Amino acid sequence: xxxxxxxxxxxxxxxxxxxxxxxxxxxxxxxxxxxxxxxxxxxxxxxxxxxxxxxxxxxxxxxxxxxxxxxxxxxxxxxxxxxxxxxxxxxxxxxxxxxxxxxxxxxxxxxxxx
Amino acid sequence: xxxxxxxxxxxxxxxxxxxxxxxxxxxxxxxxxxxxxxxxxxxxxxxxxxxxxxxxxxxxxxxxxxxxxxxxxxxxxxxxxxxxxxxxxxxxxxxxxxxxxxxxxxxxxx
Numbered sequence: 001x002x003x004x005x006x007x008x009x010x011x012x013x014x015x016x017x018x019x020x021x022x023x024x025x026x027x028x029x030x031x032x033x034x035x036x037x038x039x040x041x042x043x044x045x046x047x048x049x050x051x052x053x054x055x056x057x058x059x060x061x062x063x064x065x066x067x068x069x070x071x072x073x074x075x076x077x078x079x080x081x082x083x084x085x086x087x088x089x090x091x092x093x094x095x096x097x098x099x100x101x102x103x104x105x106x107x108x109x110x111x112x113x114x
Numbered sequence: 115x116x117x118x119x120x121x122x123x124x125x126x127x128x129x130x131x132x133x134x135x136x137x138x139x140x141x142x143x144x145x146x147x148x149x150x151x152x153x154x155x156x157x158x159x160x161x162x163x164x165x166x167x168x169x170x171x172x173x174x175x176x177x178x179x180x181x182x183x184x185x186x187x188x189x190x191x192x193x194x195x196x197x198x199x200x201x202x203x204x205x206x207x208x209x210x211x212x213x214x215x216x217x218x219x220x221x222x223x224x
Contacts, residue, residue, distance in 0.1 A: 043202060100164075103147070103212060
């Protein structure tokens with residue numbers, strides 16, 4: 001069964017460092033998302049991406065965040081200068097169709113900012 | 115902005131008891147999805163409801179979408195230890211965004 005893969009599974013970084021989280025969505029999917037989940041809390045929307053551009057972004061997704069689809073397969077989330085409060089599990093998701101489609105989530109990348 | 119709330123936040127049940135989680139949106143939804151997240155895992159899609167008043171069943175799970183399309187519920191009959199996890203509803207907001215509910219964490223005691 002096709003799946004969304006994410007790397008790394010866990011990253012520890014110092015405050016102020018740049019982090020790149022990588023995702024390989026399901027190959028024929030067209031819509032890509034990043035969500036984050038602080039431990040024990042709800043799944044928060046960060047950004048959606050379609051047709052090689054950002055479709056929507058949340059208030060959390062400020063200038064420190066960026067997304068890119070550098071080639072036909074990878075979808076990356078970059079945090080330029082990490083803060084302590086960026087510590088969370090980051091989930092990538094993809095869907096075949098937009099607002100009526102099942103979201104397929106990766107297993108997540110746990111980011112710990114010290 | 116749009117909010118999606120779920121109650122209860124936590125529920126502990128004895129194995130074999132029933133469980134229900136309720137989801138309420140501040141706005142009318144075109145559809146609603148339900149996801150399950152096992153401890154330490156990622157959200158996994160369970161079902162999507164589209165029509166007002168729709169009821170769908172998956173084995174011991176029954177999903178309902180309210181008549182006004184602002185609320186939904188998930189009912190599990192005769193819980194098992196494999197039902198442990200957090201159940202989230204999610205509704206579309208804008209064009210390319212699903213907002214997740216606050217979640218209900220279910221613990222099943224054997």
